[in-house]
Amino acid sequence: METISTLPPELIRMVISAIIVITFLFLNAIMMGYAERKIAGHVQRRPGPMEVGSHGILQMIIDGIKLVAKELIIPFNVDRTLFRVAPLLSFTPVILPFLVIPFSEKLQARDLNMGLIFIVTMGSVNVMACLVGGWGSNNKYSMFGAMRAVAQAISYEVPILLSILAVILMCNTFSLKGIVGAQQKIWFVFLQPVAFLIYVVAGLAETNRAPFDLPEAESELTAGFHTEYSGMGFSLFFLGEYTNMFIVASVATVLFLGGWHGPHLPYGEYLGVVWFLLKVYFLLFLMIMVRWTYPRVRFDQLLNFSWKYLVPFSLANLLITAVVVKL
Amino acid sequence: MKQYFSELFTGGMSLVEGLGVTMKALFMPIVTVQYPREEIDISPSFRGHIDLILDPEKNSYRCITCGMCEKNCPSNCITVKGEKLEGQKKKSLVLFDLDFTKCSLCGTCVEICPVNALEYSKEYNLAAFSREAFHYDILKRLEERIK
Amino acid sequence: MLESEYQEQNRFFLNMGPQHPSTHGVLLIVLEMNGEYVLDPQPVLGFIHRMHEKMGESRPCPGFMPNTGRMDYVCALPYNHGYVSLIERKAGIEVPERAEYIRVITSELNRIASHLLWLGAYLLDLGAFTPILYGFDDREHILDILESVTGSRLTYSYYRFGGVCQDIDEKFVERTRAFIKRLRKRYGIYEKLVTKNIIFIKRTENIGIVSPDMALRYGMTGPNLRGSGISYDIRKNEPYSVYPEFDFEVPVGRQGDCLDRYMVRVREIEQCLRIIEQALDRLPEGPIRSKVPKNIKLSPGDCNFAVEAARGELSYYLIGDGTSTPYRLKVRVPSYSNLSCLPELGRGILLPDLVSILGSFDLVIPEIDR
Ligand code: SF4
Ligand code: SF4
Numbered sequence: 001m002e003t004i005s006t007l008p009p010e011l012i013r014m015v016i017s018a019i020i021v022i023t024f025l026f027l028n029a030i031m032m033g034y035a036e037r038k039i040a041g042h043v044q045r046r047p048g049p050m051e052v053g054s055h056g057i058l059q060m061i062i063d064g065i066k067l068v069a070k071e072l073i074i075p076f077n078v079d080r081t082l083f084r085v086a087p088l089l090s091f092t093p094v095i096l097p098f099l100v101i102p103f104s105e106k107l108q109a110r111d112l113n114m115g116l117i118f119i120v121t122m123g124s125v126n127v128m129a130c131l132v133g134g135w136g137s138n139n140k141y142s143m144f145g146a147m148r149a150v151a152q153a154i155s156y157e158v159p160i161l162l163s164i165l166a167v168i169l170m171c172n173t174f175s176l177k178g179i180v181g182a183q184q185k186i187w188f189v190f191l192q193p194v195a196f197l198i199y200v201v202a203g204l205a206e207t208n209r210a211p212f213d214l215p216e217a218e219s220e221l222t223a224g225f226h227t228e229y230s231g232m233g234f235s236l237f238f239l240g241e242y243t244n245m246f247i248v249a250s251v252a253t254v255l256f257l258g259g260w261h262g263p264h265l266p267y268g269e270y271l272g273v274v275w276f277l278l279k280v281y282f283l284l285f286l287m288i289m290v291r292w293t294y295p296r297v298r299f300d301q302l303l304n305f306s307w308k309y310l311v312p313f314s315l316a317n318l319l320i321t322a323v324v325v326k327l
Numbered sequence: 328m329k330q331y332f333s334e335l336f337t338g339g340m341s342l343v344e345g346l347g348v349t350m351k352a353l354f355m356p357i358v359t360v361q362y363p364r365e366e367i368d369i370s371p372s373f374r375g376h377i378d379l380i381l382d383p384e385k386n387s388y389r390c391i392t393c394g395m396c397e398k399n400c401p402s403n404c405i406t407v408k409g410e411k412l413e414g415q416k417k418k419s420l421v422l423f424d425l426d427f428t429k430c431s432l433c434g435t436c437v438e439i440c441p442v443n444a445l446e447y448s449k450e451y452n453l454a455a456f457s458r459e460a461f462h463y464d465i466l467k468r469l470e471e472r473i474k
Numbered sequence: 475m476l477e478s479e480y481q482e483q484n485r486f487f488l489n490m491g492p493q494h495p496s497t498h499g500v501l502l503i504v505l506e507m508n509g510e511y512v513l514d515p516q517p518v519l520g521f522i523h524r525m526h527e528k529m530g531e532s533r534p535c536p537g538f539m540p541n542t543g544r545m546d547y548v549c550a551l552p553y554n555h556g557y558v559s560l561i562e563r564k565a566g567i568e569v570p571e572r573a574e575y576i577r578v579i580t581s582e583l584n585r586i587a588s589h590l591l592w593l594g595a596y597l598l599d600l601g602a603f604t605p606i607l608y609g610f611d612d613r614e615h616i617l618d619i620l621e622s623v624t625g626s627r628l629t630y631s632y633y634r635f636g637g638v639c640q641d642i643d644e645k646f647v648e649r650t651r652a653f654i655k656r657l658r659k660r661y662g663i664y665e666k667l668v669t670k671n672i673i674f675i676k677r678t679e680n681i682g683i684v685s686p687d688m689a690l691r692y693g694m695t696g697p698n699l700r701g702s703g704i705s706y707d708i709r710k711n712e713p714y715s716v717y718p719e720f721d722f723e724v725p726v727g728r729q730g731d732c733l734d735r736y737m738v739r740v741r742e743i744e745q746c747l748r749i750i751e752q753a754l755d756r757l758p759e760g761p762i763r764s765k766v767p768k769n770i771k772l773s774p775g776d777c778n779f780a781v782e783a784a785r786g787e788l789s790y791y792l793i794g795d796g797t798s799t800p801y802r803l804k805v806r807v808p809s810y811s812n813l814s815c816l817p818e819l820g821r822g823i824l825l826p827d828l829v830s831i832l833g834s835f836d837l838v839i840p841e842i843d844r
Contacts, residue, residue: 039353040603042352042354042357043349043352043353043604044352044604044607044608045352045355045357045607045608046357046359046607047359047361050361140486140488144825147510211601211673213601217601217826218495219495219496219598219601219829220496220826220829222494222495289350289353290346291603292603293345293348293667294345294601294602294673295597295602295671295674295677296600296601296602296673296826297673297676297677298677298824298826299510299826300824301677308331309335337672338672339672341666341670341671341672342671342672342673344666344670345666345667345671347666348663348667349604349667352604358611369621370621370622371622372622372623372624373625373626374625374626399537401533401536401539401540402540431541431544431629431631432540432625432626432629433540433631434631434639435536435537435539438634438639
């Protein structure tokens, strides 16, 4: 007891939140994996996983165990260091944004005044993982995947930033708590519908989700940048993808859907997390539905779409916002 | 410019419509059958591997060991042997083997048999670890059924 | 550095297949690439060669029946049809009318099944996962219907020289009619999910344009040829069986891109339904199998018979020598010619487009390799 009291309280707070975050992250990936498979199943009029546990609820856990137990095969002639670093690189940066996401008024590990910028930066580190993994794999398909990932990320960062900027102009702060606080009366999705749409579309591309899953387009590149990965290496990419989705969805919630705001609950400053998660998972549900509905775009079309539609629209939107705010 | 916007609009609408289809499907009942637990009736004309017909009058097979099926099978997978057992006028069947690994389920044997001694079985749950497991002793199968 | 020199230096080879998700079977395409641009795709065949023709030459002609259904397992009945008609023509066997009607009905059902499967598989190539399962859902009904008469679900050997081996009953007619109704209702789903989808259109429109001239040069047939705007369908141009009695159209495309090939197939499904409907309405009574000599003698001389399979013109060529075993049997399969234009078509395109083109040809590799 004494040792604990001598430790700085801030450190304890950080450790506890780190543990919570990592637990949540795995839980989220398991839930998302299960939801994805179930939804995909029902969309295709089949039941999805049914065997392990009631309605296959334990399927993802079993799969996780299988993946962990598998040998991490390192193919001949790969760049060993890069090959091993890549999965970690895809996994680590997606943990950090959890530090600043305000789950509810009081549930936030750290309220950086540059929170939003922090998240965006961490989000773009993720593409490094694709690049490093694809490059290190010494496989032409992986290489294609890596190149695509980079091209895609570069062109989609721009509309994301521009659409975020429109919101920033309206509430004058980069702190996520501040942004949510500014939406007390009205959610920004109603004031900034264009920015919201742009953010969601660009977010899909940012997370490499279908129809923008070009880096791993399995019918073209077998599995893209993670073709050569097995076992835990593969599952870290997988975890990274789901967590990244969660982050994109929660940023969208914070920026546009009013974060923890919702009908009043007792202990609102803590239980706001219910509204927050509901909104996030609604967005995630949409993302899953989109994946199971559309064909994949071609990557030059994807870039065209970004530069021809998203960027001009977000610029125009930004301009209008600026003018309106000034007035 | 007009095309630019109209493309965006029609394109967007088509995407929403597509999403509508899958959303609707999400809430429709599933159409698949959970196989090991549920089974559907197979159609009466399903062709499994061949079997000897059990003649209810004789309580035995009808085969006269003529060897037509053996000769006409395009995949050479039937082996029939008949012997004249002591005290019998006609030959009786001592061996009727089917190498199911080669059978193409064409039905020639069933159709060619002069006394209609063959039928298709209704077995479709066939799996084994060795090839030999698919060398069926059709005669033995019949004898088991007689019992 | 010169542009061409630069291109030369950056060339590399990529083996697409024989195990690649979008080559649909064991087809190897050796791609010479520069970045994501395909410079020279060369298909390599023969991974699944099973000597079907030789098998046909080494056994009495009825023995080849089961093989026909296994060359193109997706659309087996037209293959059956071609072979039995060939022998019937060669040996001068009459076929009862009812049998011909049954053949047409089942063949057309099989054609629809094949097109539905293709539709799903093509969309899978383009990255959409769901249409294939909707396609399977509909196709399953066809397979159920066909199973009730043929006894098998995929590799049928249902037709016999001089007829078919099992008669269709009231139940079959009923189920088929119900299926026609059902499929017509499902058009909307496919249209909304696929045909109108902007991403799908962008992935297929103006991609892989096969000019009519090119299509003829490579001997392309079937929906791939019709997609290029040439109306050539064996069922119309070289009618066999009872096809002349039915009223149906031959859909053609405008310019021969992937979208046209898609549209031709989709519109063909409707025409198949029309044929089936008419055939069911006029189904004559009578025997389903004529008397055929036990030992069919194939007279010396050659004989040819072509039918329209789901992928194009399928023709059997046979030389007899007086015995019941063919001296020579040659099968002309549509996919082989359809694929052969790939090296010319695939020059200088992007890898995803190559996948799209390859899918739009509706290749069945075991049929090419035989
Ligand atoms: S079904 Fe055909 S292949 Fe099979 S045993 Fe009978 S004749 Fe031979
Ligand atoms: S053809 Fe019929 S009777 Fe002759 S051996 Fe075969 S099963 Fe027996």
